[in-house]
Amino acid sequence: MTGNHVLTTPEQIRERSRAIRSVHSDFVADSGSTRSGTKSTTQPRRLSFSSKLDDEEILQRAQSAANSEKFSRLWNGDISGYDSHSEADIALCCLLAFWAGGDSSQVDRLFRQSGLVREKWDEVHYADGATYGEMTVERACTRVTDGYSS
Structure with missing residues (x-):
């Protein structure tokens, strides 16, 4: 952008938000998209290996797993070893997604209890109205290809 008038x-x-939403809906959005207005209405994503663990069980198991030191650092808000806060966010979400079997609602609920949560989590950061937190959880649940099974 130069700022020079064409x-x-x-x-x-x-x-022109209404016109932009109309163009987006007609030409850009997936035909299966269920987003409306400025707030995401995406259904929670559940992978086929969905967890049967409740939140407390997930925290207990994650804190006693082989990578418990990494989990505990992130859980407590320590981002050392990561280039940015956002990288630490996705790392913790991936760990949570493993234990939660890809249940995005459970990952979000747990992340909000961690030391990494910040105001940015609920801020809209995407043109479709999705928040930073929604997209971080969605990316984590998509990246995780395996889940905990007892």
């Missing part, structure tokens, strides 16, 4: 375009900025 001669054949309007000189004023005008609100």
Whole structure:
């Protein structure tokens, strides 16, 4: 963006959210998309190996697993070893997704109890109205190809 006006375009900025949503809906969005307005309505993603563990059991098992030191550091909000806070967020979400069997609602609920949670989690960061937290959880649940099974 240069900030220079293009001669054949309007000189004023005008609100056109409705038109943009219409174009997006008609030409960009997946036909199966269920998002509406500015807030995501995506159904919680569940992988085929869904966990039967409740939140407390997940925390207990994660804190006594072989990678418990990594989990505990992230759980307590320590991002050392990561280039950014966002990388630490996705790392913890991936660990939680493993234990939760890809249940995005459970991953989100647990992450909100961790030392990594911050205001950014609930801020809309995407054109479709998805929040940073929603997309982080979705990415984690998509990346995890295996889940805990007892």
